[in-house]
Amino acid sequence: MGLLDIIAARRSDLEPPPAPGPVVDESIFATKALAKFLTLLTSRRAPVLLDLGPVVGSNVTYFGEQLGCKIFVEDIYADLDRHVRERKVESLPAFLAKRFVQADASVDGILCWDLIDYLDRNSAQALANQLMRMLRPDGALLGFFGTAQPRDMNYTKYVIVGDVALRHRQYSAARGRQAILLNRDIIRLFSGLRVSDSFLLKNNTREILFRKPA
Amino acid sequence: MWKRDEAVRPASGPTNVPPPPAPVAAGSPGLRPEASHSMEKDIVNIGKSVVIKGELNGSEDLTIEGHVEGTIQLREHVLTIGPNGRIKAQVFAKAVIVLGEVTGNVTASDKVDIRDNGSVDGDIVAPRVAIAEGAHFRGSVAMQRKAVPAAQAVKPANAAAAQPQPPLPQPAQAPTPMAARN
Numbered sequence: 188m189g190l191l192d193i194i195a196a197r198r199s200d201l202e203p204p205p206a207p208g209p210v211v212d213e214s215i216f217a218t219k220a221l222a223k224f225l226t227l228l229t230s231r232r233a234p235v236l237l238d239l240g241p242v243v244g245s246n247v248t249y250f251g252e253q254l255g256c257k258i259f260v261e262d263i264y265a266d267l268d269r270h271v272r273e274r275k276v277e278s279l280p281a282f283l284a285k286r287f288v289q290a291d292a293s294v295d296g297i298l299c300w301d302l303i304d305y306l307d308r309n310s311a312q313a314l315a316n317q318l319m320r321m322l323r324p325d326g327a328l329l330g331f332f333g334t335a336q337p338r339d340m341n342y343t344k345y346v347i348v349g350d351v352a353l354r355h356r357q358y359s360a361a362r363g364r365q366a367i368l369l370n371r372d373i374i375r376l377f378s379g380l381r382v383s384d385s386f387l388l389k390n391n392t393r394e395i396l397f398r399k400p401a
Numbered sequence: 402m403w404k405r406d407e408a409v410r411p412a413s414g415p416t417n418v419p420p421p422p423a424p425v426a427a428g429s430p431g432l433r434p435e436a437s438h439s440m441e442k443d444i445v446n447i448g449k450s451v452v453i454k455g456e457l458n459g460s461e462d463l464t465i466e467g468h469v470e471g472t473i474q475l476r477e478h479v480l481t482i483g484p485n486g487r488i489k490a491q492v493f494a495k496a497v498i499v500l501g502e503v504t505g506n507v508t509a510s511d512k513v514d515i516r517d518n519g520s521v522d523g524d525i526v527a528p529r530v531a532i533a534e535g536a537h538f539r540g541s542v543a544m545q546r547k548a549v550p551a552a553q554a555v556k557p558a559n560a561a562a563a564q565p566q567p568p569l570p571q572p573a574q575a576p577t578p579m580a581a582r583n
Binding site: 258261 | 515530531533536537538539540542543
């Protein structure tokens with residue numbers, strides 16, 4: 188091994204994690220909470236929906252055409268990935284506190300997916316505070332929470348294939364899940380909301396539907 | 402009689418008909434002379450090297466491969482942002498197909514189609530929106546609800562569900578009250 192090889196190896200140690208790669212896995216799972224979330228949205232006229240995941244064209248079409256929603260797509264997973272790659276994770280809570288331009292109590296529904304699992308405690312609390320701020324009274328928030336610590340470093344795109352099924356389309360992430368939250372931790376995190384429904388699925392996912400008190 | 406006709410003709414011999422004026426893109430006064438455009442099939446093409454700042458109006462389909470800043474209005478026609486196109490503008494068209502980059506709000510009376518590798522940063526208003534896998538989008542989408550009976554509105558993905566799918570894993574248990582689990 189020559190000197191250049193040693194230098195190259197050291198440089199590679201300093202390089203940030205690679206950018207997200209292509210889809211690595213795909214499978215379909217049942218969902219119990221999505222139907223309830225949709226029911227809440229359909230009961231409102233021209234509801235406003237906030238999707239915190241990466242844009243999924245079929246989901247946008249689904250919500251837009253069928254439910255008449257106005258949808259805001261804010262890919263927080265991409266923001267998280269960028270902060271990790273640029274080694275600025277410590278600034279993520281402050282970033283999230285200023286990230287959203289939506290007014291207070293202006294959103295009827297929030298699709299949080301499993302984003303909280305990937306955040307450290309401070310970032311999760313900063314995000315939760317913003318979501319509670321934006322949610323209208325009687326609005327709904329749908330979150331997924333893992334009950335087991337997977338070792339892979341993947342995010343999941345949730346593609347709606349019906350009101351009782353989601354296709355989980357995995358793609359690589361800059362870092363994995365940070366912690367497995369207990370129910371009491373989740374409730375404390377969203378202390379301004381109440382748990383409307385909670386489901387434990389066979390795939391070790393807890394689906395929790397929150398409502399903001401009217 | 403023949404001589405009378407001859408007398409009417411000018412004495413200079415064969416007439417040199419002046420050339421017709423150069424074709425101008427009808428209804429597209431915003432196009433500048435430097436914009437390279439082909440008039441075949443009423444599709445105007447703005448090339449890679451063209452930069453337009455200001456208001457771009459037209460009454461024919463338009464493909465943009467260059468840079469445009471300002472406003473684009475093709476109310477009854479299709480606007481295609483090519484892979485090299487870079488748009489910082491408010492866009493109004495019948496249909497908008499995005500293969501390049503758009504920064505600004507997009508309003509279409511028919512459809513907005515963001516293709517693979519296409520990028521839109523802005524708000525979309527259109528009856529139909531298609532976003533391909535691999536496309537980038539940040540903003541909001543406002544679509545008109547289809548005329549669906551209220552009873553069916555909650556079950557919109559029947560078509561997708563009707564397609565053969567692998568068997569779904571069932572939930573492990575009934576709804577679990579959080580209080581009971583803690």
